[in-house]
Amino acid sequence: MLAGAAGASAAALPPTGAAAAPAPARAADAFDTLRATWRSLILGGGFDPAAAPYATRLAELGSTARRLRTEMAPADGSLWPGLGYADPEPDTDPESYAHSENLQTSYSRLRTMAEAYAQPGTGSTGDAALRTAVLTGLDHLHDQAYRAGQARWGNWYNWQIGVPQALLxxxxxxxxxxGAARIAAHTAAIDHFVPDSAVAGYTGTSTGANRVDLCRVLALRGVIGKTPAKTALARDALAPVFPYVTSGDGLYADGSFIQHGHVPYAGSYGAVLLGGLALLFALLEGSAWEVTDAGRQTVSDSVEKAYAPFLFNGLAMDAVSGRAVSRGVLRNDVRGLHQDDHTRGHGIIAAIALLATTAPAAERSRWEAMVRGWIARDYYSPVLTGSALTVAQLARLRTLAAAGGERAPEPAGHRLFAGMDRAVHRRPGWAACLSMASERIAYYETGNGEHLRGWHTGSGMLYWWGGDFANGQYTDDFWPTVDPYRLPGTTASRKALADAAGGAWGAARPAVEWVGGATDGVYAAVGQHLKGLSSTLTARTSWFFLDDAIVCLGAGIQAADGAGVESVVENRNLGANGVHAFTVDGSTQSTAPGWSATLTGARWAHLAGHAGYVFPGGATVKALRQERTGAWSAINKNADPTALTRRYLTMFFDHGADPAAASYAYLLLPGATAAATAARAADTGWLTVLANTGDRQGVRVPSLGLTAANLWTAGAVGPLAASAPASVLVRETGASAAVCVCGPLRDGAAIDVTWNRAVASVASHDPSVQVLSTGAALRLRIASGARGAVHRAVVRLG
Structure with missing residues (x-):
């Protein structure tokens, strides 16, 4: 059902297709200044449009705009063929959602045309015919859909954020x-769909990144309509975004970022929040509406606490990008751009660079050094030619890089994010990220037809990348071609699941509490009480993050669904034609696609160009090479249907159907050579597995002075004991040791921890740690709290 195409407001607009007469000359006011600032922010400046890479990008922009103008065919219910936006009857999903998406796409296309008109060097700069086409399109969409008094349909986001941002x-x-009539009509439409009440409460769809997007709409609505109250409202409505939260959407003190209540989202919604705030801070700086709220320091702190930890060599780790990982190439993207971990990373880098322009000198210096470092290291998808960046973003980043200065290296260390069940481990030459789920955090998010098969991404998926290799592992069409039942690091049932199983918007969460771990900032013990999505599978899985290895343990693996259960050691994307050598105990295996084998008694394996794998004491592991074909449209209804094929090398423990008490143990050595892998396997004293049962798991690595354990129930592992479920890590360094404890249940109960090692005294400890005794053994009482925090004491050894 369409709005009347000849409504009263349409009569007030200039004749369709005609250019309105410019307003009479007058002195510029504060809103003219803000409008000029926004124009500079979205178009960029200080670049030579005839120089590379701008010339190519601008020419592509112009070509796209001219094609869109040629294809534009205003009709009842559409502006472009195939992009119908009529209100469906009845207003039901998915048709109504598709139509609201089409409406947003139509406005986005007009925005592309307007940018081609405004940018230099497009071949259509200042083209009156292109300008007339944009105005014609604006009038058509206003009269038929986006106007005051019109009821909305489909996705709220399109009406309150997507469309008004493009329109403004x-x-x-x-x-x-x-002309005045169009401006009045446009501002009236925005006031209708985005009233002041949209930011009256910090709840529902007005939190986190969505709140920032709404404030952007209100701020620019104030600028275009010269309405001080609207711009002031936008500034003031940012206030609830700044404080740390302890549940729900927003930034957490530990660096976590959550959207949709239960979904880790620093790489997608979090990027929108950061980018939106960077734009608003820059827009309003120096004006009567400058954001002076002291709470904005939280946003500044988040650069290094919440965003930088998930950036590696320019990519943003997929573990915090939610359903965005399924987008690939979207059908209605006029440029056919490939969305991936690198393009998401580049967007965050650009946001940090812009935020730096309004930051104090010390922060600006640190952030710009980080940006230059990421630019220098992204060999796989060079930032400064990034096709997904806007010309304005590209100009800012190239200017920053050209100015010279420090290039911050990738840091080393471990970060636990208890607020979102994620862990990031960084060592010289590689990085890893672990994705888990609990009663607090979803297995995965699906919604709007996206990320339909991300079922097991929260079941202990272990991502990793090399410093100068394998940075395209997840970039190169991984998600549409990987076996979704065999994600690396996970233990999962082969029970068939329907697309979007478990429910939309992060509804699928396991009824478990013990998820988390302990770290000293260098090494870590992390554990997950695993319950399978829509299956009876349960298990206890642990990861011990070390210098050159990750020790992976699983135990108590059981299920009763009549389906097989597997623990996946690796599922490596080898690209379209990869033939990387695979060696097991010194014997090179076949490189033929379709090869498979059961490796009985295997002690080590090596995949050339990627990693080594060690199986303490030997193990039976299955391995196979596959050519897998899929399409982005199979995992995202809005994406391209083109068939893609990639080759994979997969290793897994096959626990069989309905295992009763299965287990596994292996070491992952990113970047290790075959010789180093064989040597580690031969050095049986390097690692001692102290326990690997459904009650407790632990390891001892003498060369690192490390003893670590995850106790699923009260008990003891080697020299460590706890009176309640706990994760404990002890690292000895010379005559001292650090003892780190976490209560992953987050029930606030006290935990008594014993380390049966002679301790002379306690040098320091957190306020949450009480020293019960030293001497022949150390006894501590931990006030564990409810946030999954790590509690630390430093002791002098006896």
Whole structure:
């Protein structure tokens, strides 16, 4: 059902297709200044449009705009063929969602045309015919859909964020050609769909990144309509975004970022929040509406606490990008851009660079050094030619890089994010990220037809990348081609699951509490009480993050679904034609696609160009090579249906159907040579597995002075004991040792920890740690709290 195409408001607009007369000359006011600032922010400046890479990008922009103008065919219910936006009857999903998406796409196309008109070097700069086409399209969409009094349908986001953001950008770019009637009509439409009440409460769809997006709409609505109250409201409505949260959406003190209540989202919604705030801070700086709230320091702190930890060589780790990982190439993307971990990373880097322009000198210096480092290291998808960056973002980053200065290296160390069940481990030459789920954090998020098969991504998926290799592992069409039942690091049932199993918007969460771990900032013990999605599978899985290895243990693996259960050691994307050598105990295996084998008594394996794998005491492991074909449209209804094929090398423990008490143990050595892997396997004294049962798991690595354990129930592992479930890590360094404890149940109960090792005294301890005794053994009482925090004491050894 369409709105009337000849409504009263349409009559007030300039004749369709005609350019409105510019307003009479007058002195610029504060809103003219803000409008000019926004124009500069979205178009960029200080670049030579005839120089690379701008010339190519601008020419592509112009070509795309001219094609869109040619294809534009205003009709009842659409502006472009195939992009119908009529209100479906009845207003049901998915048709209504598709139509609201099409409406947003139509405005986005007009924005592309407007940018081609405004940017230099597009071949259509200042083209009156292109400008007329944009104005014609604006009038058509206003009269038929996006107007005051019109009921909305489909996805709320399109009406309150997607469409108005595109419309307001167009209004800035073509302001002098709009005329008073169009401006009034556009601002009235935005006031209708985005009333002040949209930010009256910090709840529902008005939290986190969504709140920032709404404030952007309100701020620019105030600028275009010259309405001080709207811009002031936008500034003030940012206030609830700044404080740390302890549940729900927003930034957490430990660096976690959550959206949709239960989904880790620093790489997607979090990136929107950061980028939106960077733009608003820059827009309003120095004006009467400058953001002076002291709470904005939380945002500044988040750069190094919440975003940088998930950036590696320019990519943003997929473990915190939610359903965005399934987008690949979207059908309605006029440029056909490939969305992936690198493009998401580049967007965050650009946001940090912009935020730095309004930051104090010390923060600006640190952030710009980090940005230059990421730019220098992203060999797989060079940032400064990044096709997904806007010309404005590209200009800012190239200017920053050209200015020279420090390039911050990738840091080394471990970060636990208890607020979102994630862990990041960094060592010289590689990095890893672990994704888990609990009653607090979803297995995965699906919604709007996206990420339909991300079922097991929260079941202990272990991502890793090399410093100068394998940075395209998840970039190169991994998600549509990987076996979704065999994600690396996971233990999962082969029970068939329907697309979007478990429910939308993070509804699928396991009824478990023990998820988390302990770290001293260098090494870590992390554990997950695993319950399978829509299956009876349960298990206890642990990861011990060390210098050059990750020790992976699993035990108590059981299920009763009549389906097989597997623990996946590796599932490596070898690209379209990869033939990487695979060696087991010194014997090279076949490189033929379709090869498979059961490796009985295997002690070590090596995949050339990637990693080594060690199986303490030997193990029976299955391995196979596959050519897997899939399409982005199979995991995202909005994506491209083109068939893609990638080769994989997979290793897994096959626990069989309905295992009763299965287990596994292996070491992952990223970047190790075959010789180093064989040597580690031969050095049986390097690692001692102290326990690997459904009650407790632990390891001892003498060369690192490390003893660590995850106790699923009260008990003892080697020299460590706890009176309640706990994760404990002890690292001896010379005459001292650090003892780190976490109560992953987060029930606030006290935990008594004993280390049966002679301790002369306690040098320091957190306020949450009480020293019960020293001497022949150390006894501590931990006030564990409810946030999954790590509690630390430093002792002098006896």
């Amino acid at each position: 950008d167009i209004d800035v770019l073509l302001y002098e050609h709009l």
